[in-house]
Amino acid sequence: MREGNAPSVVVRDLHKTYGNVEAVRGLSFEVAPGECFGLLGPNGAGKTTTIEILEGLLAPTGGEVVVLGRRWGRDDQAIRERMGVCLQQTVLSEKLLVDETVELFRSFYRRGRAAEAVIREVELTEKARARVGTLSGGQKQRLAVACALVGDPELIFLDEPTTGLDPQSRRQVWDIVNAFKAGGQTVLLTTHYMDEAERLCDRVAIVDHGRVIAEGSPMHLMTSLGGEHVVEIAVREDGAGPLTASAMEGLPGVRAAHAEAGRVVLTVTEPHVAVPAVLERLRAGGWALSGLSTRHASLEDVFVSLTGRHLRDE
Amino acid sequence: MSEPSRARGPAHSTDGREYTRLDAFRALCLARFRESYREPEVLFWGFVFPIMLSVGLSIAFRNRPAETLPLAVVAGARAEPTAAVLRAAPLLRAEVMEEEAAVRALALGKVALVVAPRADGALEYRLDPSRSESAVARARADDALQRAAGRRDPLVNTVAEVREPGGRYIDFLIPGIVGMNLMSGGMWGVGFNLVDMRIKRLLKRLVAAPMRRPDFLAAHLTMRLVSMVIEVSFMLGFGHLAFGVPVRGGLASVFAVGALGALCFGGLGLLVGSRARRMETVTGLMNVVMMPMFVLSGIFFSADRFPQVLQPLIRLLPLTALNDAMRAVVLEGARLSALSSSLAVLVIWTLLSFTVGLKLFRWS
Ligand SMILES: Nc1ncnc2c1ncn2[C@@H]1O[C@H](COP(=O)(O)OP(=O)(O)OP(=O)(O)O)[C@@H](O)[C@H]1O
Numbered sequence A: 001m002r003e004g005n006a007p008s009v010v011v012r013d014l015h016k017t018y019g020n021v022e023a024v025r026g027l028s029f030e031v032a033p034g035e036c037f038g039l040l041g042p043n044g045a046g047k048t049t050t051i052e053i054l055e056g057l058l059a060p061t062g063g064e065v066v067v068l069g070r071r072w073g074r075d076d077q078a079i080r081e082r083m084g085v086c087l088q089q090t091v092l093s094e095k096l097l098v099d100e101t102v103e104l105f106r107s108f109y110r111r112g113r114a115a116e117a118v119i120r121e122v123e124l125t126e127k128a129r130a131r132v133g134t135l136s137g138g139q140k141q142r143l144a145v146a147c148a149l150v151g152d153p154e155l156i157f158l159d160e161p162t163t164g165l166d167p168q169s170r171r172q173v174w175d176i177v178n179a180f181k182a183g184g185q186t187v188l189l190t191t192h193y194m195d196e197a198e199r200l201c202d203r204v205a206i207v208d209h210g211r212v213i214a215e216g217s218p219m220h221l222m223t224s225l226g227g228e229h230v231v232e233i234a235v236r237e238d239g240a241g242p243l244t245a246s247a248m249e250g251l252p253g254v255r256a257a258h259a260e261a262g263r264v265v266l267t268v269t270e271p272h273v274a275v276p277a278v279l280e281r282l283r284a285g286g287w288a289l290s291g292l293s294t295r296h297a298s299l300e301d302v303f304v305s306l307t308g309r310h311l312r313d314e
Numbered sequence B: 001m002s003e004p005s006r007a008r009g010p011a012h013s014t015d016g017r018e019y020t021r022l023d024a025f026r027a028l029c030l031a032r033f034r035e036s037y038r039e040p041e042v043l044f045w046g047f048v049f050p051i052m053l054s055v056g057l058s059i060a061f062r063n064r065p066a067e068t069l070p071l072a073v074v075a076g077a078r079a080e081p082t083a084a085v086l087r088a089a090p091l092l093r094a095e096v097m098e099e100e101a102a103v104r105a106l107a108l109g110k111v112a113l114v115v116a117p118r119a120d121g122a123l124e125y126r127l128d129p130s131r132s133e134s135a136v137a138r139a140r141a142d143d144a145l146q147r148a149a150g151r152r153d154p155l156v157n158t159v160a161e162v163r164e165p166g167g168r169y170i171d172f173l174i175p176g177i178v179g180m181n182l183m184s185g186g187m188w189g190v191g192f193n194l195v196d197m198r199i200k201r202l203l204k205r206l207v208a209a210p211m212r213r214p215d216f217l218a219a220h221l222t223m224r225l226v227s228m229v230i231e232v233s234f235m236l237g238f239g240h241l242a243f244g245v246p247v248r249g250g251l252a253s254v255f256a257v258g259a260l261g262a263l264c265f266g267g268l269g270l271l272v273g274s275r276a277r278r279m280e281t282v283t284g285l286m287n288v289v290m291m292p293m294f295v296l297s298g299i300f301f302s303a304d305r306f307p308q309v310l311q312p313l314i315r316l317l318p319l320t321a322l323n324d325a326m327r328a329v330v331l332e333g334a335r336l337s338a339l340s341s342s343l344a345v346l347v348i349w350t351l352l353s354f355t356v357g358l359k360l361f362r363w364s
């Protein structure tokens, strides 16, 4: 039984080992009802392992998991009736039609939504009578999301819902997730796209090597860097030699600086104060500016500042 | 248990229907049926291939009218009169040859028999005792020559010709093909299919929904039974219309044997596909299971042809049991009670494979 504001998902000190691989090592977080929570992390961080434990598909090695107020192993059927799942990769049956597939998934739930309405919501109405095998990658992914939604779940799990999709398809999936959130339901998703987390998630946990290394709202995490803006500068090689991060430290408005691939990246609170000071310092030191850009800080910057690595190493 | 109140927009209203476990089972059966009959391979291997096979084999092994056999008469003084008698005899074709040529023709199989008439009137037959047509040619030639020399047969005899369906090769073949189809249908339709779904992570996706796992497997087997009725009716119907193959047993018995066969090979398919996560593994296992039965279990020729020492083993193979039972029902109109040993073999294999297969089964 759930009381008013009991969390939809509770994860405490979760551990999972495969042989001698420690995929998850002491992960904890909670997701409140109606919240969209993101697990953000690089390849192999343990996101899929964590979400599949929450979905009841894998058994944890240690720790505690509560989903919708219930525990796996006791109330499996009751949890499954109320959750929707979109796995990292699923190939749905190629020979079935789109509407047949959604209707099949509908039939598993006692109560749910009309297949037709869900198909309309994921904008596949035109393809309702097409074979799944003939759909494009983006359409297949929207169909997978439709199968997660058709049981009218209180909570959906989306494991990398947009990985490998083109920008337009990604935006379509985001719209579907946002519409679902607007209905008051809970979403737990994983991603390695920062922009996706920023757009969809109320809160994110940044996961690396099976642990949460930072948690909070995207805005909170970005401001915790000490600045909301990032200024990147590059100098010409024929000037006064390579630019060092230390040369930029202590300037007004600059909270942090680090060198990266021939550039210096500054975390900045007020660009209109910091940028003139930076230019002045460059002129004084004899460096010739070859590039300057400013942008809002992103979760990517958070990840880099926490781990010294980028999320995606391509 | 109180339903939590949920705020939702108009798009999120339920469809107002309450689905039962039976609805889900029906939907699973329907999906399975659609998947299999939309697969061109299933239609080919289930329907086209058996027809091609039975037509092809019925042509190759058609019951021919008695064949005219060629023989050589060794040149010499008595060669021509001897050859004249043999030419006049039915179903023999005689040619006079030099001794050397005649021996070579026999060795090459161009003639079935060499007749060497000696000067004293005695006859010498040269033949290869391992060739059945040589023995037939010797009997015919000897008959003709002895009668020409004045033999009188003491017994009067007449010949009545009987041509009844049921004893021809095609009659033997069609029930065998039915059995073969039930075997490959179960192995591919259940075993291979489950592994395919496991590799695509579709099994995992299904068990993440509140789908009842036993119902999913039951739907697979139910659809095997439905396919069995379709395939068995089709094959026996085709045999009957195209070749006049009789169906002497009651349809209830035919389908009862078919159902047991379909369940047995569905179970073996489940067992073979219970754990594999790679296509190569499951196809390899399927070959290991099916190959011996293709050869030993009497699809194309009777299993009785194998040596006596192998017989107890061959009789324990599920396909042998199925073929024996199916032939007995179709060709002899046998009652199920007369087939207890074959049916027992099938039941044991069925129970064994389900018990082990379900224990080993993995969903991801
Ligand atoms: N079945 C398995 N057997 C052995 N090791 C596994 C298994 N599944 C995952 N791992 C390992 O566990 C670690 C975490 O994997 P997981 O799939 O949870 O990562 P992820 O964060 O989802 O990565 P990605 O972004 O690539 O999907 C990896 O090192 C992976 O190699």
Ligand SMILES: [Mg+2]
Pocket (backbone or CB within 6 Å): A047, A048, A049, A088, A159, A160
């Ligand atoms: Mg993953």
